[in-house]
Amino acid sequence: MMSRHKQIALRISGFVVDYLLALPIGCVAALVWANTFPDSYYRFAHAIAFAVNDVGMVFFLALITKEVAEATVSGGALHPWRRAALPVAAAFGGVVVSIVCYLAFTHNVGEHMLEGGWVAAGAIDIPGSYVIARMIFGRHPAVPFLLLVSISADAIGLACVALIHPVGDAHPFIGLGLMAVALGSAAGLRRGGVKNFWLYLVGPGTLSWFALFLGGVHPALALVPIVPFFPHGRRDRGLFVEPAPQAHDTMTLFERWWRLPVEAVLFLFGLVNAGVPFHGLEIGFWAIPIAALARPIGIVVAAAGAIAAGLHLPARVGWRELLVVGCTASIGLVFALFFAAAVMPLGPLQLQMKMGALVTIAGGGLAFAAARLLRVGRFARKPTETVRFR
Amino acid sequence: MDRKCVTRILTTLFLIIPAWWGVTAQEVALPSAPNSVKFAAIGDAGTGNPEQYDIANQMTRFHAKFPFDRVIMLGDNIYGGQGESDLFKKFSKPYKALLDIGVKFYASLGNHDDPVNNRYPLWNMGGQMYYTYSTKNVRFFALDSNQVDQKELAWLENALKNAQEEWKICYFHHPLYSDGRTHGSSVDVRVSFEPLFVTYGVNVVFAGHDHIYERLTPQKGIYYFVEGAGGQLRKGDIKRSAMTAKAFDQDQSFMLVEIDGNVLTFQAISRAGTTVDSGTIQRQVR
Numbered sequence: 289m290m291s292r293h294k295q296i297a298l299r300i301s302g303f304v305v306d307y308l309l310a311l312p313i314g315c316v317a318a319l320v321w322a323n324t325f326p327d328s329y330y331r332f333a334h335a336i337a338f339a340v341n342d343v344g345m346v347f348f349l350a351l352i353t354k355e356v357a358e359a360t361v362s363g364g365a366l367h368p369w370r371r372a373a374l375p376v377a378a379a380f381g382g383v384v385v386s387i388v389c390y391l392a393f394t395h396n397v398g399e400h401m402l403e404g405g406w407v408a409a410g411a412i413d414i415p416g417s418y419v420i421a422r423m424i425f426g427r428h429p430a431v432p433f434l435l436l437v438s439i440s441a442d443a444i445g446l447a448c449v450a451l452i453h454p455v456g457d458a459h460p461f462i463g464l465g466l467m468a469v470a471l472g473s474a475a476g477l478r479r480g481g482v483k484n485f486w487l488y489l490v491g492p493g494t495l496s497w498f499a500l501f502l503g504g505v506h507p508a509l510a511l512v513p514i515v516p517f518f519p520h521g522r523r524d525r526g527l528f529v530e531p532a533p534q535a536h537d538t539m540t541l542f543e544r545w546w547r548l549p550v551e552a553v554l555f556l557f558g559l560v561n562a563g564v565p566f567h568g569l570e571i572g573f574w575a576i577p578i579a580a581l582a583r584p585i586g587i588v589v590a591a592a593g594a595i596a597a598g599l600h601l602p603a604r605v606g607w608r609e610l611l612v613v614g615c616t617a618s619i620g621l622v623f624a625l626f627f628a629a630a631v632m633p634l635g636p637l638q639l640q641m642k643m644g645a646l647v648t649i650a651g652g653g654l655a656f657a658a659a660r661l662l663r664v665g666r667f668a669r670k671p672t673e674t675v676r677f678r
Numbered sequence: 679m680d681r682k683c684v685t686r687i688l689t690t691l692f693l694i695i696p697a698w699w700g701v702t703a704q705e706v707a708l709p710s711a712p713n714s715v716k717f718a719a720i721g722d723a724g725t726g727n728p729e730q731y732d733i734a735n736q737m738t739r740f741h742a743k744f745p746f747d748r749v750i751m752l753g754d755n756i757y758g759g760q761g762e763s764d765l766f767k768k769f770s771k772p773y774k775a776l777l778d779i780g781v782k783f784y785a786s787l788g789n790h791d792d793p794v795n796n797r798y799p800l801w802n803m804g805g806q807m808y809y810t811y812s813t814k815n816v817r818f819f820a821l822d823s824n825q826v827d828q829k830e831l832a833w834l835e836n837a838l839k840n841a842q843e844e845w846k847i848c849y850f851h852h853p854l855y856s857d858g859r860t861h862g863s864s865v866d867v868r869v870s871f872e873p874l875f876v877t878y879g880v881n882v883v884f885a886g887h888d889h890i891y892e893r894l895t896p897q898k899g900i901y902y903f904v905e906g907a908g909g910q911l912r913k914g915d916i917k918r919s920a921m922t923a924k925a926f927d928q929d930q931s932f933m934l935v936e937i938d939g940n941v942l943t944f945q946a947i948s949r950a951g952t953t954v955d956s957g958t959i960q961r962q963v964r
Contacts, residue, residue, distance in 0.1 A: 326865035334869060398758050400792040401824050568861040570789055633827035636852050636864055637789065 308415045310551040311622055314558025315646065322563030333560045334634060340560045341629050342507045344553035346497065347546050349446075350511035352414060354539050356439055357516045372436055374591060374599040378610075379440035381590020382583040382617060383410030390579035399572030405632050405641050407448045409579035411623035412438040413648070415554075417616045420652045424616070424665040429602040430609045434616055437587065442623050446512070450505045453631045463503015467513070470495035474517040483519055485542040492517070506630050518542060554622070561625045564643040572637075576624055576644030580651055584614030608662040615658040618651035706743045706934070707945045707956040714938035715816045716744060719849070721752030721886025722788065723908030726768040729930045730909035732949045734772035737932055740947065741776060744934055749773075749781060750818065751801065752886035752905060753788025753851025760792035768909075770800060784811065786820040788851035788886060810837050816937050817843040821850035823885070826870045834871075838878035844961060845937055848875065849884040853904045855897050857925060858888025859917045875900055879964045882942065890915050890927040891946050893955055897921065901959055905946070907931045926954040 321329040360369075390409035394402045417438050421431045474492035482488070489511070497510035520539040521531075531540040591610055595601065601610065624645030632638040660667045710716070718737055723730055737749075756768050770777060777783075777800065785801035786808075787793065796803040803809060807822040808830055819837060822830060838846065852864035854872060864887070875883065876898050886906035894902040907930045916925040930949040935942065946955040 327869060330866045330869040334866075398790050400760060401787070401789045404793070565865075568864075572789070633825035633830075634870065635824055635826045635867060637824050639866060 308419055308551075308554075310555040311415065311558045312649075314555040314560075315562035315621075316558075318559045318561070318563035319566075319646075321559075323566055326565065329563050333563055336556070337560050337629070337634070340553065340556045341626070342501075343497075344556060345508040345626065346493075346510045348550050348553055348557070349508055350515050351543060351546060351550055352439065352442075353512045353515040354518070354543055355435075357518070358520055358539060361520065361522060370599075372440075374594045374601065375433055375436035376440045377594035377599070378587045378591040378614075379412075379437045379444065381593070382412075382437065382587040382614070383441050383444050385586025385589070386410045386579040386583045389582040390575050393575045393578050394572060397571050399570060399575065399640075401637050402572045402575055402640065405575075405628060405637070407445050407453065407631050408576060408620070408624050408627035408641055408645065410441055410583075411445050411620045411627050411645075412441045412583075412617045413619045413621035413623055414438045414442065416619045416621045416649070416652070420619065420655050421613070421616050424612060424655060424659045424667075425609075426666065428604065428609075428665065430605050430613055430665070433602050433605055434613045437613065437617055441617070445623065445627055446506075446509060449627060449630045450500075450509060453506070458504025459502045460504065463499045463501075463505065466495055466499035466502065470499055471513060471517075474514050478517045478519065481519075483538050483541075485518060485538050485545070488514060488518060488538070508626070508630075515539070515542075557622065557625070561629055561642060562646055564639045564646065569640055569643055570636075573640040573643040573647070576620060576628075576641060577647045577650070580618040580620050580624075580648040581654075583618050584611060587614040587617060608664050612655055612659045612662060612664045615651065616655040618648060618654060620645050620648035620651070624648060705953075706740060707953055708744055708934055708936045708943045709938060710744050710936065711938045713814075714936050715814050715845075716746040716748075716934070716936050718746050718749045719752060719884050719903070719905050719933040719935060720749060720908030721851070721884075721904075722754040722889055722906040722910040723751070724754060724756035724768040724790075725909040726757075726764070726772075727909065729911065729949060730768070731772045733908055733930050733932050734776070736947060736949065736951050737773075738775040739951070740934060741779070741781070744936070746934060747781060748813075749776070749783045750820070750849050750884060751783055751785035752849055752884055752908075753786050753823075754790045754886060754906075754910070755785050755788065755801070756792070756795065757790050757910075760795060765795070765798060765800075784818065784820055786850045787822065787824065789824055808833065810841075812841075812843050814937075815843050815939075816845040816847060817841045819846065819848040819880075821848060821871070823850040823852040823864065823867045823871075826867060831870060831874065835874055835878070838874060838880070841878075844940070845882075845942070846878070846880045847882050847884070848880050851885060852887050853885035853902065853906075854883065855894050855902045855921060856885070856888045856904045857892055857894075857917050857919050857922050858890050858904065858906075858912070859915045860912055861888045862917075872898065879962070881962055882959065884933075888912070888915065890925060891931045891933075891954060892916065892925040893923045893944075893946070893957075894921045895923045899962055899964065903933065903944070905931065905933050924955040929954075 386409040387406050390406050421434045425431050470492045492514045493511055496514050497507050500510055501507040518538040521535055521537045625642055628641035628645055632641055659665050756764055783801055785803055796807055797805045810819045852867050854868040855863050880900055882901045884903045888904050889906045889910040889912040891907055892904040911930050913927055916927045931946055934945045940961040942959040945953055948954050
């Protein structure tokens with residue numbers, strides 16, 4: 289018989305995992321710590337930043353990649369690829385408008401040193417925007433549409449980080465050689481019918497990490513090229529939808545094993561990256577929130593262009609829903625923090641960017657306000673569905 | 679002595695004493711020894727406003743009595759536009775008299791500077807964001823406090839370790855310690871730089887960012903100065919604390935520094951030319 293305390297602990301941990309609260313809890317803890325005992329906080333954060341940002345985040349990005357890889361099979365949001373064309377176009381529009389606004393703002397206020405951090409301007413927080421979208425829409429086609437927009441925008445950002453922002457002293461040829469071996473061995477495991485995900489992680493995954501690290505690319509992307517080699521089910525139940533209980537393919541087992549550790553990683557990620565002082569920040573920290581505010585415009589305009597070119601919005605997603613999706617996509621939190629840490633070395637500039645990333649959490653309120661104003665989702669006269677996560 | 683005579687004498691004294699104090703306060707309080715290292719320090723200067731020009735004129739005036747051969751720039755050297763016309767209006771024009779007599783400027787960059795200006799020849803940065811140079815028994819380290827990566831820290835450790843000079847002076851934009859109300863101490867930069875400063879015996883550190891003048895009590899054996907009022911000013915921004923040794927936030931200011939043997943003498947001077955702080959520092963032996 290389970291003790292009462294254990295039951296309570298399990299219920300709390302289940303709530304934290306279901307509502308993706310580990311990251312916000314980490315952020316709040318970091319803010320409190322950094323503003324009360326800054327010396328000890330920064331010593332701690334600097335000491336474990338590499339372990340969390342460059343190693344731990346490998347598994348968070350791997351879980352996101354797993355969702356994308358599964359979405360390409362039958363029944364998935366990316367199958368056939370034409371289904372993803374409109375959200376990809378919308379994401380592109382959102383990213384471009386965000387970056388333009390970011391650069392215009394930093395230039396206008398004379399914060400020239402921040403101009404190098406433009407990659408973070410287009411970031412969309414996938415877990416955060418998902419939670420808010422589910423709270424507004426429930427189970428509605430607007431949610432996978434938003435996820436595709438978020439994933440596409442962050443994929444553009446990750447590509448920019450990989451290609452434009454070298455890490456350390458780059459040895460591209462060594463990196464390329466190691467990556468070829470990593471991909472070759474992953475393909476070999478797949479062809480050999482290996483289903484144990486640990487073998488993919490220990491062999492090709494480790495090689496890929498070193499390939500990126502030595503090649504000057506952010507090593508948190510290490511499992512992005514490896515996860516697609518994992519054997520997976522023939523049908524996808526949808527983006528971020530709980531796998532069927534009887535599913536035992538490698539991707540599903542990988543997700544089941546890593547879901548809790550990744551929550552711990554996200555807590556540490558928040559703890560390490562969100563500690564910014566409340567005082568002393570320059571006006572430049574508004575650059576990311578302003579870019580995020582402009583993002584809905586980019587998303588709606590680009591979607592309008594794509595529709596004019598012959599693409600279609602998903603069923604039950606109209607202009608009002610699209611605008612609310614755009615507002616929800618203005619949350620940058622975890623990915624904006626990740627990009628800020630990836631492209632800007634430690635120091636006051638990075639702190640400004642991180643504060644900006646934290647402020648974008650207000651995008652959730654913006655999305656709720658827009659939904660209420662436009663009578664969308666739970667605010668519609670006939671709500672689409674009650675709000676329930678899993 | 680009648681009452682009228684007493685009144686005249688008192689009036690004369692009333693006029694003479696402040697005038698005498700004003701003249702002596704504008705005097706150089708430094709020994710100006712023939713073979714000493716002499717330099718000036720300005721921070722947050724590049725506004726292009728009349729106050730920056732006033733400071734530049736005072737620097738020129740003081741140069742006549744204290745012929746410093748270099749100026750260390752503590753960042754935010756140019757505000758706003760960063761083009762050629764801005765570099766002219768906010769740098770080469772105000773300091774023209776000093777540049778013409780061969781005074782060299784060695785810059786570090788602040789958050790308002792454009793990083794590409796590290797190639798501006800008159801700032802002698804050699805295209806680097808951090809660099810070192812020496813003269814006589816003093817080695818200077820101009821650092822980048824905007825973004826402190828492992829590469830810079832490794833470079834700094836190596837440069838400090840190899841420095842043979844008696845005095846090690848570091849300067850950069852964000853102060854490790856400051857009582858400025860607006861910004862204050864940059865603790866995140868401090869945890870990166872300070873352990874190296876302490877380990878390798880840095881003597882004095884200059885920074886800007888807070889638009890005030892402040893001298894702090896030694897922190898872990900190192901003397902810290904904030905001089906971020908070379909053009910900008912935040913009146914009443916100082917929030918005094920136990921680490922404030924002397925602070926001034928009522929006018930723009932600059933610093934003159936002389937190092938002769940084991941003694942460093944400093945003088946902080948306001949836009950009006952009055953001395954707001956001065957003193958000597960004996961070289962710490964560690």
